[in-house]
Amino acid sequence: MTDSSVASQTLVLPPVPSNAELALETLPVHRLSVVVPMYNEAESVAPMVERVHEGLSNYPWPWELVIVDDGSSDSTVDALRAAAAEYGPHVRVVELMRNFKQTAAMQAGIDAARGDVIVTLDGDLQNDPIDIPRMVARLLRENLDLVAGWRKNRQDGLWLRKIPSRIANRLIARITGVKLNDYGCSLKAFRGSVIKSVRLYGEMHRFIPAWLATVTTPRRISEEVVEHHARQFGESKYGISRTFRVILDLISVYFFMRFRTRPGHFFGGAGLTIGSIGSAILLYMAFLKLVQGQTIGTRPLLMLGFFALVMGVQFVLTGVLAETLARIYFESGSAKQYEVRDPDHFGKDEAWKKSA
Known part of the structure; x- marks a missing residue:
């Protein structure tokens, strides 16, 4: 089968765009990867995949959905395989051999992503994929490297989630110098070449904006107010103990941001x-x-x-x-003391999803 015949099966022409869609048409040529780590969320798979397709139904540029199963012990993998078979090859499933935790799962998804723009999203449907086009549009129009979601109206418990989160956000912003209102929102849009230059370890997914500031200027990091819904399936995998882990991780982040090379x-x-x-x-x-x-x-x-x-x-x-x-x-070549901004590269001949 030729490359053109494969493309014809996975890429279809979009409908006549509305005014809002015309705004997206004016964006620079790009390809979008949506990365979703999941762990024991079998009930969320079908509605999450459907909601992503609804949110990107009229997206004028090629896109893919990369879902990472973080060693789930329930039927999440089976549900993911069924979704990939139903929707097509642009839905890609990455299966980890065991539970490596969210940071490793997110890194696996970023490594597998082929897009010039990469969006990360939780699989519990608390963040709404309908916000993705708006965040990508701002990222590209304002020439940013990161647009982080801001859950301005959080649908979480006041004492166990909101207040500790606000304290943590202010502390992180003060120490790292990256002024954001919401570090914990998983919905983020990245320039692919920049996020791939950062390696995530441990439980550092909470500090991605701070880590990104080690390779780019904070001026190219911004935030966008996004929708936030109450949890529909499953239960939160975080408790009050997360506060202590955040403090320890923050010390590590501060050290690496200020003294990594000295x-x-x-x-x-x-x-x-x-x-x-x-x-x-x-x-x-x-x-x-x-x-x-x-x-x-x-x-x-x-x-x-x-x-x-x-x-x-x-x-x-x-x-x-x-x-x-x-x-x-540094002298062994394992890491760089600086990063050069690469020009965007397009035109890869792989399976992508375009609006139907």
């Missing part, structure tokens, strides 16, 4: 500060002993100064080792 400054600065305090204490103890003839052997301040000095030396040595490891890491 860890010696972080450890060395702490070491010099603590060591200076210890040295000052020991000098004071020496003055008391040598000049005033006082007995200092039993004074707690002497032990404090000694241990502070030792701790300072350890921090400085740790900084030297961290600096050496960082140089080896």
